[in-house]
Amino acid sequence: MVSGLLVPPGHGRSLRSAAQDVTFKVTGEHSRVASSFEVVVPPGFDVGAHVHAHSEELFYVLEGELEVLAFEPRVRTGGDWRDWDCRDGRRPVRAEPGTVIAVPPGCPHAFANRSDTPARMFFQASPPPDHERYFEELFAILDDPGPLDHAAIAALRLRYDIEQLTPMRHREP
Template sequence: MTALTPPGPEGLLLPPGHGRTVRTAAQEVTFKVTGAHSRMASSFEVTVPPGFDVGAHVHTRSEELFYVLEGELDILAFEPRVRTPDRWQRWESPTGRRVTRATPGTVIAVPPGCPHAFANPTDARARMFFLSSPPPDHERYFDELLDILAAAEPPDPPDPTAIAELRTRYDIEQLTPLRHGH
């Protein structure tokens, strides 16, 4: 009698253009590696339209990594001298660091507790690869955000209280406003 060896673990191979895509009025996010595939991190491909500004925010538990694939983005990843509630693009760190214009190939690592933001100040879309640890917080956040956006009755905006509660639940402290369009 021959003993059968159980199959070993298998990795995930995801061809270009594959993954679950969600679209909001502001962004397109394609889930690449989810909490179902990894205990370490979730990953996404994010399309950032012209004029979109995620707003400065901070996570106390999450760690993130961004890699710019296409286009240009203004990027913040430092604690400013003063956290003003308006334009993070004017912030400066105690060491004199300022917002950076990121181009393809730029990597941004954001540890827990570090204020960060990205915005597309150009007239062309930008794309980035995004890693978030631990999973699956960002996956669940986007799913719940879509539910809130779907419940909005145009031309009325989505419920700001529901969005604020969602962000709090998913470890997102919004420091400056999220903006759409130039």
């Protein structure tokens, strides 16, 4: 007999850090296809533009608003991805509740909360359980006191199919 999985509101395995709050809803233990999370993005958090060679991601904004990017820019420059544009004229946009962002492998993408209030999104990543392990290790780095260790984050991201194009930022108002 095969049974499905029901995860009620407020349930799932939670990870919390100074930078983010993630609740795993569906993990590699439950699905061969994707891991699913609920993510709270605090004000000032910017994941930085990055690209995955093999992973696919889907974001659905539930509350608040996020600035998002999901296109190949004319030029991949360091600094601020908000200045990027695409050959077809696309630019980063403000994603409000109900917005879906689908990111295929090889597509540069980013999100940031530039508002004064937390944003909440549903996040799905394939294949599982890479993102689960990634979040666990990332939160350990983010919770270290002192300045953000960009070298440790870069090394972590390389291990998990993440090419960082612009810096991750947090602890900024």
